[in-house]
Amino acid sequence: MARRVEQKAAARERIAAQLAAQQQAERRRRLLLALGAVVLVVVIVGGLITIRLVGGGKKTATNPSGSADAQIVNALSSIPDSAFATVGSAAVQAAPNAIKGTPLTADGKPKVLYIGAEFCPYCAAERWPVTVALSRFGKFTNLGTTHSSGSDVFPNTATLSFHGASYTSQYLAFTGVETTTNQQVGGQYAPLDTPTAEDQKTFDTYNKPPYVSSSGSIPFVDLGGKFVSSGATYTPEVLTGKTQAQIADALKDPSNPISKAVLASANVYTAAICKLTNNQPANVCSTEAVTGAAGKLGAEKG
Numbered sequence: 001m002a003r004r005v006e007q008k009a010a011a012r013e014r015i016a017a018q019l020a021a022q023q024q025a026e027r028r029r030r031l032l033l034a035l036g037a038v039v040l041v042v043v044i045v046g047g048l049i050t051i052r053l054v055g056g057g058k059k060t061a062t063n064p065s066g067s068a069d070a071q072i073v074n075a076l077s078s079i080p081d082s083a084f085a086t087v088g089s090a091a092v093q094a095a096p097n098a099i100k101g102t103p104l105t106a107d108g109k110p111k112v113l114y115i116g117a118e119f120c121p122y123c124a125a126e127r128w129p130v131t132v133a134l135s136r137f138g139k140f141t142n143l144g145t146t147h148s149s150g151s152d153v154f155p156n157t158a159t160l161s162f163h164g165a166s167y168t169s170q171y172l173a174f175t176g177v178e179t180t181t182n183q184q185v186g187g188q189y190a191p192l193d194t195p196t197a198e199d200q201k202t203f204d205t206y207n208k209p210p211y212v213s214s215s216g217s218i219p220f221v222d223l224g225g226k227f228v229s230s231g232a233t234y235t236p237e238v239l240t241g242k243t244q245a246q247i248a249d250a251l252k253d254p255s256n257p258i259s260k261a262v263l264a265s266a267n268v269y270t271a272a273i274c275k276l277t278n279n280q281p282a283n284v285c286s287t288e289a290v291t292g293a294a295g296k297l298g299a300e301k302g
Helices: 002-055 071-078 083-085 119-136 195-206 244-250 257-276 287-297
Strands: 097-099 109-116 137-141 142-146 158-161 166-168 175-178 180-185 190-191 220-223 225-230 298-301
Touching: 071 244, 083 166, 083 257, 083 287, 109 119, 109 137, 119 158, 119 257, 158 175, 158 244, 175 195, 190 220, 195 220, 220 257, 225 244, 225 257
Parallel strands: 097 298, 109 175
Antiparallel strands: 097 225, 109 220, 137 166, 142 158, 180 190, 220 225
């Protein structure tokens, strides 16, 4: 009898020990799950921080552009006059054509209209001289950065973006339209900016022969209804492998191939803009580089 009681007691102790072990194992499992969740949150947050630091600005699925830092913006607006003078306009491969068009204005000032897309490598190239030229007459804020499509010619060309940017000038108005991003959704580049009905009409009317060589090409630039440009004025190849900061830095050196291409085109755009502003400001429009570049503007079309 006593032995049976001892056996039952021993059995109860074994069961109690097993339950205690199971409870301890369950607590350990829950602790590990909790720690794992914390680690996962840290990894996700760390990854987001890294993406933001590397990207240099806010990026979303609908707008893969980042924000141009102050160093880039300052570099584009403080190019030495000597660099413009040394480069001149000899390297320009194409230039805006004069047209008999309807005056393009906004807020009582001549307006420059740019229509392009972030995926487009030729738009990527052309934003540089357009931005440099306009920076001689006013100031950009919220200028973006992006790159052309990785699956097009001249893939991933570093560039700027006019999406969300503002421009102030006592001489000019500017509208920059980026119709799509550089990211494909369902086999198509995701939409971004939509031109106004008036800007779309300008695009449809003047982005075709005889005003330009082909119909519907981008980038398209209308300068006050007096000049139009379609396509790039130099090859994007010169920008291959460069970052936005490297391109901006190269512009102060007139011997650099990037500077020769971008500043030559900027001089031609500046010459066209000076025709809109009655040669104001004089310290820009009266320079030899700009007056010489005026000779590059295409003959009147239409």
